[in-house]
Amino acid sequence: KAIGWYISEYGIAQVSMNLTDISLTPLHIAFDEVCRCAQNRGIRVTGCEIVGLVPKKVLVEAGKYYLEKQQRSIGISEKEIIKIAVKSMGLDDLKPFNPEEKVIEYLLEAENKTTKLIDMTCQAFADETASESPAPGGGSISAYLGALGAALGTMVANLSAHKPGWDEQWKVFSDWAEKGEKIKNELLFLVDEDTKSFNKIMDAFGLPKTSEQEKNIRSKAIQEATKYAIEVPYKTMCKAFEAFELCNAMVDIGNPNSVSDAGVGALCIRSAVMGAYLNVKINASSLKDKVFVDDILQKADDLLMKTKSMEETILTKVNNKL
The missing domain is CATH 1.20.120.680 (Formiminotetrahydrofolate cyclodeaminase monomer, up-and-down helical bundle)
Incomplete structure (x- = not known):
């Protein structure tokens, strides 16, 4: 589900999406499709923001997707894979994106933190x-x-x-x-x-x-x-x-x-x-x-x-x- 509108105050258009089934439409695929549509109109996506929390799987899949597009190895740490996802989708372009505060699993782990x-x-x-x-x-x-x-x-x-x-x-x-x-x-x-x-x-x-x-x-x-x-x-x-x-x-x-x-x-x-x-x-x-x-x-x-x-x-x- 998506809607788009022009924000005259900032001079940009915004596309707001509610991904109801991420197994059918992953975040990175939705992002790439918006980028494609923008490019067809001679404009570019300047940033992306996730409102609320996100499952870790979403960012890991996105990171691997972009690494493979770049023909880069995906055999790296989870932290680095998520970093690639954040940078590739511009999740930190509008404001800082801290996975520790946005990823559901990381928040749950923090609540039950034990010394390892x-x-x-x-x-x-x-x-x-x-x-x-x-x-x-x-x-x-x-x-x-x-x-x-x-x-x-x-x-x-x-x-x-x-x-x-x-x-x-x-x-x-x-x-x-x-x-x-x-x-x-x-x-x-x-x-x-x-x-x-x-x-x-x-x-x-x-x-x-x-x-x-x-x-x-x-x-x-x-x-x-x-x-x-x-x-x-x-x-x-x-x-x-x-x-x-x-x-x-x-x-x-x-x-x-x-x-x-x-x-x-x-x-x-x-x-x-x-x-x-x-x-x-x-x-x-x-x-x-x-x-x-x-x-x-x-x-x-x-x-x-x-x-x-x-x-x-x-x-x-x-x-x-x-």
Whole structure:
């Protein structure tokens, strides 16, 4: 639904739209159509404004749309994608546009804000790890190493997508970068999740144990928390291992000037998998469900062997190219 009128006070025409179905008519498509109509009349759109709040999905889709029109990689952070959307549609031309105040999801997150390890500075995260607190520990560090490995592979993909003379290949590298960005974000989630799983064990041990009933409840809670504390680092192993494919591809087809970065990414991934493996093993030693333990340790052992093989393969290729 739309209406347009001329505002003599400002000497401009305004088009006001109410997008009733953004799945059918996304914001960026409506904006481009207004731009097209304006151009046909020899004028241009000088700015755009969103009245009220907007779902994050709308701006993310818009940002990716304009990046692809520019033949730029979409494998970048959500923050940067939204920034592209804001600039491309002129959302900050009339007045400042602050996503933290306009995006529904960001406002909801702000209301339920909790302190996260991944929100810390590098210095603060290192200091917190070095403190006498047992968490964050090896599990969270392993997940972060995996995220850094995926980030390095993604960086090489983005550099390759925009390398002069490689214009025809931008989509290939954009797809790789998008895959790496997804893996990176999932591993960043596991950084905090691993510490949470440890805290759940501590909470379970802190339950009362006076009566037999309390002892049974406490014992069950400890076992459930321990099982989860095994599953989280195993997820880290699996997710980090996925990033090997990215780094391997970047060694093969990526910007040759960044081959060492892809190699360092592979080293981070290898350390992430091996570090998470140690956490799986130490937590598995306390679980009474031996069927579960035997199964997950077998899968972890298999993944560890594949990791060592992938690391050797990638580093051999890297060294041959240096």
